[in-house]
Amino acid sequence: MTESGPSISKNSTSFFRNRSFWGLTISQLLGAFNDNMFKQLVLLLCLEKAREIAQATGSPVSDRYQPIAMAVFAIPWILFSGVSGFLADRFSKRRIVVLCKSMEIFVMGCGLLAFLSGQLWALFVVLFLMSAQSTVFGPAKFGILPEQFRSEDLPRINGIFQMTTFLAIIFGFASAGILKEALPGQEGLALVSVVSIVIAVAGTGAACLVRPTPVAQPDLKLTWQAAGIDGQNWKLIQDNRFLLGVLLVSSLFWFVGGVVQPSVNSFGEYDLKLSSDRIGILQACMGVGIAFGCVMSGRLSKNRIRFGLVRAGMLGMVVGFPALTAVSYFQPGVAASTKQVAAEVAESGGLIFDASTAEWLARGFLIWLGGCAGFFAVPLQVALQSVPPESQKGRMIGTMNLVNWFGILLSAVFYGLFEAIRSALNSHGFELTSATVFTTLAVIAAIVAMIYRPDDIDLTDSAK
Numbered sequence: 530m531t532e533s534g535p536s537i538s539k540n541s542t543s544f545f546r547n548r549s550f551w552g553l554t555i556s557q558l559l560g561a562f563n564d565n566m567f568k569q570l571v572l573l574l575c576l577e578k579a580r581e582i583a584q585a586t587g588s589p590v591s592d593r594y595q596p597i598a599m600a601v602f603a604i605p606w607i608l609f610s611g612v613s614g615f616l617a618d619r620f621s622k623r624r625i626v627v628l629c630k631s632m633e634i635f636v637m638g639c640g641l642l643a644f645l646s647g648q649l650w651a652l653f654v655v656l657f658l659m660s661a662q663s664t665v666f667g668p669a670k671f672g673i674l675p676e677q678f679r680s681e682d683l684p685r686i687n688g689i690f691q692m693t694t695f696l697a698i699i700f701g702f703a704s705a706g707i708l709k710e711a712l713p714g715q716e717g718l719a720l721v722s723v724v725s726i727v728i729a730v731a732g733t734g735a736a737c738l739v740r741p742t743p744v745a746q747p748d749l750k751l752t753w754q755a756a757g758i759d760g761q762n763w764k765l766i767q768d769n770r771f772l773l774g775v776l777l778v779s780s781l782f783w784f785v786g787g788v789v790q791p792s793v794n795s796f797g798e799y800d801l802k803l804s805s806d807r808i809g810i811l812q813a814c815m816g817v818g819i820a821f822g823c824v825m826s827g828r829l830s831k832n833r834i835r836f837g838l839v840r841a842g843m844l845g846m847v848v849g850f851p852a853l854t855a856v857s858y859f860q861p862g863v864a865a866s867t868k869q870v871a872a873e874v875a876e877s878g879g880l881i882f883d884a885s886t887a888e889w890l891a892r893g894f895l896i897w898l899g900g901c902a903g904f905f906a907v908p909l910q911v912a913l914q915s916v917p918p919e920s921q922k923g924r925m926i927g928t929m930n931l932v933n934w935f936g937i938l939l940s941a942v943f944y945g946l947f948e949a950i951r952s953a954l955n956s957h958g959f960e961l962t963s964a965t966v967f968t969t970l971a972v973i974a975a976i977v978a979m980i981y982r983p984d985d986i987d988l989t990d991s992a993k
Contacts, residue, residue: 544686549677552738554690556630557670558697559732563633563725564659565701566708567640569812570718571598571652572791573709573805576798578649594649595791596945601653603787603941605661606934610668614762614924614931617668618745622676625669630733632662637729641722647715664934668926675914676742681832681989683911688827691907692820695899699816706809762924765917771983772916772925778839778981779909779929780936785846785970786902787940789815793895795948795963800857801887810881811888811895818896822903834908834915834986842905843978849898850971856894857964859887912986 544550575594582593616625636658643651678686708721766773793815797808826838884892917925944966951961 544678544682547677547740548738549673549740550686552735553626553670553673553677554693555735556626556732556739557690558693559728559735560630560633560663560666561694561697562701562704563637563728563732564663565698566705566721567637567659567725568598568602568656569702569705569794569809570709570721571649571656572794573705573808574649574652576794580798593945593948595794596941596948598653598656599787599791599941599944600938601656602660603934603938605657606664606930607938609661609664610928610931610934611924613665614668614926614928615749616665617672617926618924619747619749621742621744622669622673623739623742625665626673626739627733627736629662629666629669630729630736632665633659633729633732634726636662637722637725640725641719644718644722645715664930667930668924671910671914672745672926673739673742676745677740680915683914684830684832684834684907685827687907687910687914688823688825688830691823691827691903691910695816695819695823695903699813699820702812702816703806703809706805706807706812710804710806762928765925766928769916772913774981774983775909775912775916776929776932778977779913780932781973781977782902782905782909782936783933784936784940784943785974787937788944788966788970789898791944792963792966796853796857796891800962800964801885801891803888807884807888811891814892814895815899815902818899818901819903819906820899821896822900822905823907824903825900826904826907830908830911832987832989834912836908836981836983836985838904839908840978840981842901842903843974843981845901845904846898846974847971847978849894849901850967850974853891853894853898854962854964854968856887856890857962859885859890915986 572595575598578594636655639658640652640655643655674683674686674690709718712718712720766776790812793811794808797803797811803811822842829835829838913925913929947966947969948963951963951965954961
């Protein structure tokens with residue numbers, strides 16, 4: 530079958546027997562692992578750089594480089610999401626998936642050179658390239674699901690897809706901290722990059738398992754509007770306030786996530802005085818919760834898009850975020866607060882189990898918050914795959930990426946401003962912890978939970 534041929538059958542009795550399901554799931558899992566391990570390594574190096582500057586100048590620690598890294602990671606999604614959506618509708622999504630995974634090999638090779646250089650700016654360049662590759666991958670990856678599977682299967686498939694993605698994020702975050710402690714210096718980080726290249730090759734091989742798909746709109750013309758949101762999508766969003774609401778709330782979800790990731794790093798580094806490997810465990814706990822929440826959300830959705838799950842997720846965040854702030858005012862434990870102790874603890878098998886009360890509480894609340902995020906994410910993702918017309922699904926996913934990454938760019942600005950204000954207040958005698966930012970997120974979640982109440986949607990596949 531050629532890639533311009535007829536659509537493949539969606540009537541398989543079980544998507545578990547569909548090679549495309551496994552090809553997409555494995556390639557996404559490996560790509561998410563690589564992206565998040567590399568990004569977390571860069572963020573941890575940003576924390577080290579900020580601490581070195583504070584020690585050299587005698588000033589309070591201000592987390593100035595993590596916001597820059599997050600902004601660098603967000604910019605390609607804003608610049609290229611519209612064009613990526615156009616490409617997904619104009620060409621075979623399967624072809625784009627394979628090409629993007631091939632580009633990942635090149636980007637991870639650049640990462641090897643950047644770590645060897647020891648320059649933070651070089652790592653930011655690779656972070657930009659990695660994000661650009663993921664930007665093009667996104668609309669094809671998610672837009673191809675309705676072309677390969679039945680509508681009523683999409684909630685479960687998205688739940689599994691998101692679960693495996695966040696499992697990869699768990700191991701990516703955790704591996705970054707552990708490997709940074711185990712393989713210090715530029716040469717050690719370069720060895721990590723070699724592993725990333727091998728993983729990228731394996732992900733490309735998995736992507737080749739995806740079955741060919743027809744072009745959604747072969748006569749689609751590239752216009753200047755493709756740099757943002759094209760005319761057809763603008764009209765669809767204007768005429769369909771439901772889709773507009775989903776896009777805005779999806780952007781809010783990624784704004785919150787964009788604030789949380791560097792905040793957890795700062796919370797572990799500055800408030801709980803943890804080493805990099807133990808900070809990785811904190812990030813992994815959030816990933817465990819997200820994976821569980823995604824699967825449960827997919828199962829509870831059955832053949833419907835249930836927006837009550839979105840509200841439940843937001844209300845759970847309203848509870849979890851202030852609790853995490855409260856933990857930051859506990860006295861940090863002594864376990865693994867230095868590299869030497871961390872090595873001894875890891876050798877005795879205590880990296881996970883030997884933790885202070887504050888660290889255990891932080892892990893528990895992060896698992897809770899991750900579960901809430903999983904409940905939040907799946908219905909929104911399914912809605913944007915199911916509601917738009919077949920010929921616009923790729924561009925709608927591109928639009929979703931665009932507004933999501935506006936949210937993430939805004940999160941970098943928000944977090945940077947918060948850190949600047951916190952540092953200024955602390956220098957005048959006010960003792961605000963890094964985790965105070967979590968309480969501001971709880972306020973935002975509470976407001977949205979009160980006003981966002983769309984009706985559920987039946988996904989019964991009667992038309993196909």
